[in-house]
Amino acid sequence: MTKSVRFFWRRAFRGRDAAKKRFLAGTISPLVLYMAFWTLFPLVWGLALAFFDYSPRRAGGFLGFGGGNPFVGLQHFQNMMDFSSGAALEVQQFHIGIKMTIVFAALVVPLNMLVTLPLAFMIESVHKRLRGLFRTIFFLPVLAPSVGVAIMWGFIFHPQRGLLNAIIGKFAGKLIGINWLGDPNIVIGGIPIALFAIVIAYIWQDLGYNMVIFIAALQAIPDNIKDAAKIDGANRWQMFTRIIVPLMSPTIMLAVVLTMISAFQVFDIIQVMTDGGPNDQTQVLLLNIYNYAFRYQKMGWAAAVSIVMFLLVISVSLVQTRLLRTEWEY
Amino acid sequence: MKKLFMLFVLTALTLSACGGGAETTQPSGGEEPAAGEKITIRVWTHQNDSFNAGYETLAAEYTGMHPDVEIVFETFDYDTYIQTLQTALPAGTEADILQMFGSWVCSYVEGGNLAEMPSSVISMDDAKAKILGAPIGGYICGDKLYGVPQEYNIEYGAVLFNTTIAEEVGATNYMDGWADWDEVIEDGKKMAVVQDGVMTRAGLNFTSSDGLATMFHSVYLQNGEEYLTDGIYTVNTPAGLATLELMQRLVDEGLDDPILFNDDENWVGDSYFAESSAMGLIGPWAIPEYSGDYEDVAATTIYALLPSAGAEPTFAAASGWGLTVSANSEVQEAAWDFVKFVTLDMDNAVEWNLASGTLPALAENITGANADSLVSEFPYFEPFLGILEYGEFEGQFPDRDFVWYEVAYPEVLNFLQGNATAEETLQTMESSVRGSFE
Numbered sequence A: 001m002t003k004s005v006r007f008f009w010r011r012a013f014r015g016r017d018a019a020k021k022r023f024l025a026g027t028i029s030p031l032v033l034y035m036a037f038w039t040l041f042p043l044v045w046g047l048a049l050a051f052f053d054y055s056p057r058r059a060g061g062f063l064g065f066g067g068g069n070p071f072v073g074l075q076h077f078q079n080m081m082d083f084s085s086g087a088a089l090e091v092q093q094f095h096i097g098i099k100m101t102i103v104f105a106a107l108v109v110p111l112n113m114l115v116t117l118p119l120a121f122m123i124e125s126v127h128k129r130l131r132g133l134f135r136t137i138f139f140l141p142v143l144a145p146s147v148g149v150a151i152m153w154g155f156i157f158h159p160q161r162g163l164l165n166a167i168i169g170k171f172a173g174k175l176i177g178i179n180w181l182g183d184p185n186i187v188i189g190g191i192p193i194a195l196f197a198i199v200i201a202y203i204w205q206d207l208g209y210n211m212v213i214f215i216a217a218l219q220a221i222p223d224n225i226k227d228a229a230k231i232d233g234a235n236r237w238q239m240f241t242r243i244i245v246p247l248m249s250p251t252i253m254l255a256v257v258l259t260m261i262s263a264f265q266v267f268d269i270i271q272v273m274t275d276g277g278p279n280d281q282t283q284v285l286l287l288n289i290y291n292y293a294f295r296y297q298k299m300g301w302a303a304a305v306s307i308v309m310f311l312l313v314i315s316v317s318l319v320q321t322r323l324l325r326t327e328w329e330y
Numbered sequence B: 001m002k003k004l005f006m007l008f009v010l011t012a013l014t015l016s017a018c019g020g021g022a023e024t025t026q027p028s029g030g031e032e033p034a035a036g037e038k039i040t041i042r043v044w045t046h047q048n049d050s051f052n053a054g055y056e057t058l059a060a061e062y063t064g065m066h067p068d069v070e071i072v073f074e075t076f077d078y079d080t081y082i083q084t085l086q087t088a089l090p091a092g093t094e095a096d097i098l099q100m101f102g103s104w105v106c107s108y109v110e111g112g113n114l115a116e117m118p119s120s121v122i123s124m125d126d127a128k129a130k131i132l133g134a135p136i137g138g139y140i141c142g143d144k145l146y147g148v149p150q151e152y153n154i155e156y157g158a159v160l161f162n163t164t165i166a167e168e169v170g171a172t173n174y175m176d177g178w179a180d181w182d183e184v185i186e187d188g189k190k191m192a193v194v195q196d197g198v199m200t201r202a203g204l205n206f207t208s209s210d211g212l213a214t215m216f217h218s219v220y221l222q223n224g225e226e227y228l229t230d231g232i233y234t235v236n237t238p239a240g241l242a243t244l245e246l247m248q249r250l251v252d253e254g255l256d257d258p259i260l261f262n263d264d265e266n267w268v269g270d271s272y273f274a275e276s277s278a279m280g281l282i283g284p285w286a287i288p289e290y291s292g293d294y295e296d297v298a299a300t301t302i303y304a305l306l307p308s309a310g311a312e313p314t315f316a317a318a319s320g321w322g323l324t325v326s327a328n329s330e331v332q333e334a335a336w337d338f339v340k341f342v343t344l345d346m347d348n349a350v351e352w353n354l355a356s357g358t359l360p361a362l363a364e365n366i367t368g369a370n371a372d373s374l375v376s377e378f379p380y381f382e383p384f385l386g387i388l389e390y391g392e393f394e395g396q397f398p399d400r401d402f403v404w405y406e407v408a409y410p411e412v413l414n415f416l417q418g419n420a421t422a423e424e425t426l427q428t429m430e431s432s433v434r435g436s437f438e
Helices: A003-013 A018-049 A075-080 A089-125 A128-143 A146-156 A163-172 A193-220 A223-231 A236-247 A249-264 A268-273 A285-295 A299-323 B002-025 B049-065 B078-091 B102-110 B124-130 B133-137 B163-169 B181-191 B209-222 B238-252 B268-273 B286-291 B295-299 B332-343 B346-356 B368-377 B379-385 B400-416 B422-437
Strands: B039-046 B069-076 B097-101 B158-162 B193-195 B198-201 B301-305 B315-317 B321-325 B391-393
Touching: A018 A299, A075 A089, A075 A299, A089 A128, A089 A193, A089 A236, A089 A249, A089 A285, A089 A299, A089 B422, A128 A193, A146 A163, A146 A193, A146 A268, A193 A249, A193 A268, A223 A236, A236 A249, A249 A299, A268 A285, A285 A299, B039 B049, B039 B078, B039 B332, B049 B069, B049 B332, B049 B346, B069 B078, B069 B332, B078 B097, B078 B102, B097 B102, B097 B332, B102 B321, B124 B133, B133 B315, B133 B391, B158 B163, B163 B181, B181 B238, B209 B238, B209 B315, B209 B400, B238 B400, B238 B422, B268 B286, B268 B295, B286 B295, B295 B301, B301 B379, B321 B332, B332 B346, B346 B368, B368 B379, B400 B422
Parallel strands: B039 B069, B039 B097, B315 B391
Antiparallel strands: B097 B321, B158 B301, B193 B198
8 A cells, every 4th residue: 555545544534533434435435336337437438439430349449449449539520510412321310310309399398388287277276186086197197108108109090090090080981091100291380290199199198297296386376376366356367377377487497498308308109109200200319329329339429419419408407597597486 | 525535436437447348358268178078169049949949959969979068058039139249249258159140240250259160161162052142141251251041031032922812802813923013913903902092901011121121122133233242332223213113113003002001000010910911021930920820811821922023033132040150269169060060961950940940041951852841841931942042142231230221111111102203212322321331
């Protein structure tokens, strides 16, 4: 043991409160080691991968770097900026991934808010005995596994055996064979129908989560404010729009940001329902990362895309901290 | 406390880095066996009961003849097997013998992980003469051989055909074998069902990923051109246009609706056995896979040979499952001897084909008594045995799955769905695949 190490050891464990320090070290170190090995190390390794043309199939040097997996610097990021029609397929799919992820989040967030906020208000308005029942009913899909939800909605949207086409067919009086998840030619307002179908399934599963947050916020609004509004003659609609919504704005902001982050990270429901199809119309960024990392073993490229995605998510988080700053409370 | 925390973090990082480094240098395989010591050969395979039953029978025969050898099998489910190979081979922790699919072999050879076939086992020329071209193609990297295929993976050449539906609708051209595509189309049109403008039964479902990509490349070959020459992928040619034209015709004539029948909806295997497709383009592995659940459909199913667009019924095929030996194995000689016993002895090879329900890779097993025994066990093999010699290995791509599933299938499907012209499709395919070589 060198002199400096001995000095450090003495300072750390033999000074005052030595027993306390030893206890802290003993209890924290397993967790720190666990986090370092399973979280910090993969994070650092993943970051480093983005600067290599790395594939686990090729022999490399230390930790797989070098050798058959050469250092490429910022090459992956430069490639991402190639917007020409002759760009490599992975670059084109990355651009599609960015676009579809943003479109997906832009659809999910307002639709989710439009459904969950009034729903929470309505549930809170019913008789106390029924509130628990409604909360349970609407929260149950949150507990369902996403793959199960995706399979169920896949059956609903099936072109020939699907419930949706069967219902439309009953009204139309003829057989309907719309392929909601697989027809690239049906586009509404520039958005493919398959993406709408996934958004519906996603919101169906996710709405209970925000609903619970909103119910908690509704319950926190003091009764005297609502009573004052009633005395002033506010009806239910005015109560909702002029009193409830403004008072809940910090909670709404929180829900918006959390929903947006979760929408950016959508993966399983899309992989099962469309696997990015038809014609890459539902190819979101996380699916793109998964495909290139684990199907095609281009882990260097996938890591670079992951960094872009991380930057996207962190930007949203920064917006969150800014928007959630409130100067008042009730 | 901050210093303490940093100490732990640094210790953890050092430990994890050391762990990662050790993995890449760890020796594999057993120690060099001393004279008289029992040799243990470890074999890795993916979990497939019939495949592994075939291996175990042959291993028992082999160890009966070589009491000094012990063969230990370790199996993995398919997805885990792929991941295990991808991590174990660069790390050098793999078994002595590795079951591989032909199209994977060269990517592992690139990493220096697989042993070259010793000429004492079989020379390259002898291997090319003894083993059919398509399966052996996957095991040849550069001008060297790295293993032996045991089966012939075929996705094109014949289609599943529902004889009951054909009888009901009076489709009879298939009975004497289709002379040309006009006859296929005539039968297919009769067998397709369209109600209120919605196709409820496809006449010929050829628009799943494997079927569509393999059909494109096979018909391209039949049209007289090679799509991969010296590592350059070329399809934007008159042969490419003629190929897409034929596929488009099948859609226009109402045999298939590529929007309702593809990989995501009405996948060919499910769709055929659920009788929402009267014909389906899929390899012969589909029958054992589905016959348990769809006994009635399987009983009246045959494989009908497709006509060729050219002079010969050439087709592209993806090699097949076979055995390779690890470059890190300490018992390479014994490992190759076992591989030779299992794969190159015609009777042992066919014994494995019979156990696993696969088509043979050995040229001598597509005719004669061994072929007869295969046909008596699997009658649906008969049409395939006659065309196996026309198969060409689909080619050494940096990533074959990328070409098939990320380029060929989506682009051709997109064309058939009416979203791109033939020229645009071929151009995109060509540039995307060439890009994957860079």
